[in-house]
Structure formats: C-alpha cells, structure tokens
Amino acid sequence: MIRDGGSVISSDAELLSQVISCIYDAALNPQLWPEAMRQASEFVGGTSANLFWHDMAPAEGDALHSYNSHPRWAQLYRETYAPLNPIFPAAAFQPVGSVIAASDLVPAIEMQETRFYKEWLVPQRMTDALGVLLERDATRAAFLSIQWQDRAIDDDARPRLALLVPHLLRAVAIGRLFVKQQAREAALTETLDHLEAGVFLVGGNGHITFANARGQAMLAEGTLVAARDGVLRAVAAEADGALADSLRSLGNRTADAPRRVAIRLSDHSEQNWIAHVLPLMDGARRQAADAYEAVAAVFVRGSSLAERSPLETLAHLYNLTAGEIRVVEALLRMSRLDDIAAALGISRATVKTHLNRAYSKCRVTSQSAMIRLISELGPA
DSSP states (O other): OOEETTEEOOOHHHHHHHHHHHHHHHHHOGGGHHHHHHHHHHHHTOSEEEEEEEETTTTEEEEEEEESOOHHHHHHIIIIIGGGOTTTTGGGGSOTTOEEEHHHHSOHHHHTTSHIIIIIIGGGTEEEEEEEEEEEOSSEEEEEEEEEESSOOOTTHHHHHHHHHHHHHHHHHHHHHHOOOOHHHHTTTGGGGGSSEEEEEEOTTOBEEEEOHHHHHHHHHOSSEEEETTEEEESSHHHHHHHHHHHHHHHHTOTTOOSOEEEEOOOBTTBOOEEEEEEOOSHHHHHHHHTTTOSEEEEEEOOOOOOOOHHHHHHHHTTOOHHHHHHHHHHTTOOOHHHHHHHHTSOHHHHHHHHHHHHHHHTOOSHHHHHHHHHHOOOO
16 A cells, blocks of 8 residues: 555555556656656555666667666666666567566576576566566667566556556656656657657647647548647547547536546557547646646557567567577677677577577578578568
C-alpha cells in the first residue's frame, strides 16, 4: 500500500487512480518521474524501478529516471554492463506496450552464466524484473523496468503493471507538448514522430487550441477526425457523439465528469484507432493546460506497428531465442568466437551452442551464409 500524506490508501481502485494521476503529472514535470515510479513500483510489488533507453547499434544505454536505485550501479551499467545485458536485442523486438520479464527472455540457468548476472545483478541482490517497452525505432528503445530483490515476481504483478501500460504510453506522448526535454530525456520520445499518433488540446466546447504535427495531418486527411468551425469532431457518428459528451462534461466540470475516456474511431482490422480523452484539470496538468485554455488532451493512436529491422525479422521468422539472436547480432560485427564471448560476457562454449542452434534453425552452415540471409531480409 502507498502512504499519502501520512494516510494509508487501502482501496485498489483508489490506489490505481492515484498512480495513474501521478504518471500524467510526471509527463508534464519530469522531476516527478521518480515519485511516479515509486508509486508504480509499489503498486506492482517491485523493489526499485528505472526509466531508461537502450541503443542496439552501439550497444549502450542509460537511465533517465530512477527510484530506489543507487547512482553507482547506473553509472556502471552505462559505462560497462549495457553491452553485456543478455536480454538485448530481444527485449527491443517485443511489441510496444508489452509486459515481459527478464526470465521470459533468458532462462535463469543461462542468465547465471553471464558476467552481467555475476557482476551487476548479484551484488544488487536482483532476482528478476518486469519491463514495458514504451517507444522504439530501428536501433533505439525506451523502457520502464521494475526490479525485484531476494524474491520471485509476484503472481499478480504482470496484470497490475498491464493496467498502467496505456497511461505510460500516453504520458510519454503528451509530455512532449508541455515539457522541453533535455537531450537524453528526448531519447524517450523522439520516435513518436515515426508513429501514427496525434495529440489535440481542446477546450470544454471541443475547440482546438493546439494540435501536434501528426494531429494536423489527421485533420487534413479527415478520415478519423475533423475540425468543424474549429471544433474537434470524430468522423464516425457514434464516436463523434461520445467525444462531444465527454468534452461537454469536462467543460461543465460536472461531478460525474469522466476521469479518462477511450473512444473507438475505427473498427478496420488493419487500422484500429482509439481516441483517449485525458482531463487536464488536476495537479500539474491543470497548471500546464492553462496556457492553452484547454480542459483535455485527446490522444489518437493507431495499432500500426513499427517497421521491423532485418535482424528482428530473422528472430521472428526462425523463432530464435534471446541468446541466439544476441550471438547472431554479434556475428555481424566480429568473426572469432573468443571475441564474441568477451564482448557478450559469456563463455566460448555458450557462444558456440547458441550459434550452432541458430545455424540449424535458419538452415545455414556458415557465418557468410548467415550474413547473406540477413541481408536478404528487408524490413517487414
């Protein structure tokens, strides 16, 4: 349970609402992320949390915000252990918004053989972690990771974290409208421009006071939403009625005004679009919205997926494990097994095992054949 101002909040529904509200406030004020992560970690049942990015190309990463994590270990991760983390690049190949444990990708017996486990996890008494992929492009990915110490992940941790996922994704996008991110913080949301997403700030009557670049393009296309006399409208009649009702109740500040609303804009199997209405009337959101005379942010997001890299296509096409795809990725940069073992922090025998299994699954027999196969796999 989370203590708030000395009181104990016992209702799960009330607790969830408080965590979600803090997440949105953190989107507008990055200094609040450690508190939002504390609340999220405690709600899920973890010990500590990190909001971080990982770049697969140079195999490096860094924490943007942390809760209950010692700066010394973050520095060591950045300087030494990011390239040795065995969950990459497989973790970045998961669907955006998916909740996954480190042990889902790398079995415990395999993890325990790595330098990463012996030198970075064990000294911190970390036993497992749950992560959410928040944003990604071809080489860079941003995650929220919640860690457990001295015990296994609780049975209800995944569904509890899943409750927070849509709000985490939305907060990342909405934060761009208000907060001028520093260079490293911008890494968290810079891939948003590559996604089919739009954000609109609107008044209680639905009048548009701001639209991001993608939102303006959506208005010009006029297939999902439109601006009629400056008012945000949904093209589908049923969705338009729901959107108008939601914004009207917020504008009137009625007691039963919805806290958050999800409105389906399209039922097309290949273009499932949802409009999320986020009230901007509480906490830091209220102050930030005043400049725009807005009562809500309408966040429109589609289900279209990021383009896969050839390496990711290979992993999915041939069902390669995290260890196998990691060794194959290293094979593209170096040829000697000893060099690969040293770079990945695993034994030469483990490299050979993973490589032989990858060769067998991909039906190739040599490094050159594997490289040729990957080169033939364009983005999917």
